[in-house]
Amino acid sequence: MVRIRVLVVDDHRIFAESLAAALAAEPDVDVSAAGSGPAALRCLERAVAEGRRYDVLLVDADLGGQLPGGRAAVPVQVANEEGLVDGISLVAGVRSAHPAVRVVVLAERDDPRRAALALQAGACGWVAKDCSLSRLLNVIRGVLRDETHLPPALLTGVLRELTAARKHRTESERLVESLTPREREVLRCMVAGLGRKAVAERLFLSPHTVRTHMQNVLGKLGVHSTLAAVALARRAGVGPVDLGPAGRIMPEESSSA
Numbered sequence: 040m041v042r043i044r045v046l047v048v049d050d051h052r053i054f055a056e057s058l059a060a061a062l063a064a065e066p067d068v069d070v071s072a073a074g075s076g077p078a079a080l081r082c083l084e085r086a087v088a089e090g091r092r093y094d095v096l097l098v099d100a101d102l103g104g105q106l107p108g109g110r111a112a113v114p115v116q117v118a119n120e121e122g123l124v125d126g127i128s129l130v131a132g133v134r135s136a137h138p139a140v141r142v143v144v145l146a147e148r149d150d151p152r153r154a155a156l157a158l159q160a161g162a163c164g165w166v167a168k169d170c171s172l173s174r175l176l177n178v179i180r181g182v183l184r185d186e187t188h189l190p191p192a193l194l195t196g197v198l199r200e201l202t203a204a205r206k207h208r209t210e211s212e213r214l215v216e217s218l219t220p221r222e223r224e225v226l227r228c229m230v231a232g233l234g235r236k237a238v239a240e241r242l243f244l245s246p247h248t249v250r251t252h253m254q255n256v257l258g259k260l261g262v263h264s265t266l267a268a269v270a271l272a273r274r275a276g277v278g279p280v281d282l283g284p285a286g287r288i289m290p291e292e293s294s295s296a
Contacts, residue, residue, distance in 0.1 A: 040066070040067055041067065042067050042068065042069050043067055043068050043069070043094050043095065043179065043180070043183065044069045044070075044086070044091065044092065044093045044094045044095070045062055045068055045069070045070040045071075045093065045094065045095045045096075045097060045179065046070070046071050046072070046073060046079060046082055046083070046093045046095070046096050046097070047059050047062070047070060047071070047072045047073070047097045048072075048073045048074075048075075048076070048078075048079040048096060048097065048098045048099060048102060048126075048129065049072070049074070049097075049098075049099040049102065049145070050074050050075055050099065050102055050103065051099070052074060054168070055072040055073075055074065056072055058072075058097070059071065059072040061172050062172075062175075062176075065176065068176075068179075071093075075102070075103070076102060076103060076125075076128070076129045076132075079096065079098075079129065079133075080129075080132065080133075080136075083133065083136070083137055083140070087137070092137075092139065092140070093137075093140055094140065094141065094183060095140070095141045095142070095143060095179050095182060095183065096133060096140055096141070096142045096143070097143050097145055097175075097179075098126045098129055098130060098133075098142055098143070098144050098145065098162075099126050099144075099145055100126045100127070100144050100145060100146040100147070100150075100153060100157070100165075101125075101126060101146075101147065102125055102126035102129060103125050103126070126144060126157075127144070127153065127156050127157050127160050127162075128160075130142050130144065130157055130160040130161055130162045131160040131161060133161075134160065134161030134162075135161075141163045141182040141183060142161060142162045142163060143162065143163060143164040143165075143166055143178055143179065143182060143188070144157045144162050144164065144165045144166070145166055145167075145168050146165060146166070146167060146168060147167075147168055148167075149167070149190060149192060149193050151193055151195075151196025151197050151199065151200050152196075152200050154189065154193055154196075154197050154200075155196075155197045155200035155201050158187070158197065158201070159201070163182040163185075163186070163187055163188065164178050164181075164182055164187060164188035164189065165188070165189050165190065165193065166178050166188065166190070167190060211271050211272075211274040211275035212275045212276070214259065214260050214261065214271065214275070215260070215271075215272065215275040215277055217259050218255075218256060218259055218260075221242075221252060222252055222255055222256050222259070223277075224242060224280070225238060225242070225249065225252040225253060225256055226256050226268065226272050226277060227272075227277060227278065227279060227280040228241065228242070228280050229253070229256070229265055229268060229269055229272070230269050230272050230273065230277060230278065230279045230280070231279035231280045232279070233280070235249050235250055235253065238253075241280075253265070256268060260272075
């Protein structure tokens, strides 16, 4: 019998342990529980090292507390147990580091926007926490067959959100393409959180030149702040600059000041 290895990730201990116990009663399911994002990542790494990888993660949508407005998913890099990692960001981190693992989000309520964010982050399903055990087992087995599972009531809303996200991404990509290679480098530094002085040092430019480039970037992107520029860059798929071992930028492409 092929056994399915499941990891339940929820910071409500009673719920996590109760769900794990219910799933463990199935003859073909091995299940463990983790109470936080960092703990889940450690479980995944340990399982890989021991040669017994997990197949499915069941992740609480509100892991680490509700984030106002729902933030965009980002890769997870957490060094300690105290680091709060929301459920959707954990999805992105897991799918990046462990692409073979299927992730299903467990939610208290239907939310088309957050469900769309979860799918964009790499989730294979969005399931209500109060669904039946048989329904959850069907979803677990379904995602292992590369199926995507959403409650029927969410389909229209999620499709609308995904369509809007594609439109915004296309518009953002068009604006980023208007930047010169040097301006794109500066934008990647901004995405990495570097200030004007740090950008100047890393690109071997004067602070005045960097200031000019930053103003040009904001103007071409049609925004009025670094934060807005970074948000637009993220939508367009622009990642942070890659720093070499000596703190120097590994260029994305050759450019001149």
